Amino acid sequence: MIVAIAICLLIVAYLMAISARDLVRLLISLELMFSAVFLAIIPLFSISPSMAFTILVVAIFTSSAELLVLITAIVITDKLRKGVEIEKVSVGGDTV
């Protein structure tokens, strides 16, 4: 059941990423994807609690750092391209 909830959250996050029109919405969809990842770790606690907790700590801090970098990139994109719309990031942000 936990895995089903995680997959449902992941699907909603994917739909949100597909229909995103600006980078902020893309950031929010990424955070929802990470919440699905956190849910998917729960069954591992029944096998090896210490390993599962270690994986969870690493996942939380890695994803937090990644999201903070993305937030910084959004702010820089706004400063350079005068907007955070998806269309303004045309070639993957090479010049950002």
Add this chain to the structure above:
Amino acid sequence: MAILMDLQSLLISLLGIFAIACAVGSWLTRDNFYSALYMSVAMLFVAGIYASFNLQPAVVLITLVFVGAVGIVTIAVAATYRARIPRKMNLIWTLPALVIIAVLGYVYSEKSISEVNYAVMDFVGEYFLAIIFLICMMVLVMLSAIRILRRVGL
């Protein structure tokens, strides 16, 4: 014991449904600020699922680090860029997603929740009340932020 397991299953199902509902709300709302708020509430429900398994350190990490730090920064960024751009909803992708969710619900509805070994996590059980207070404080902060933004007229 069987009644307790049923209650736990019911609680986890409810928390999961609320988390998915908040995620759908985050997807459907046009305002980035409310989308970020819905996302934070969904994350709190995910932390609630951890709490129902008595995995308190995970609850603390998710609520304080992920929702408390990254979530609040995301809400601040979303409040800054509150775009109300009309979005194109791609309904073609919605249909297969609904089919997958229906199949998953059918397959996993009969599965029982596996036992979680609480041996490692018992030492923080006494901080449960403090965690509840911290979550309440974060909800109050979010509600205050909404009120201030409405007053300013952003």
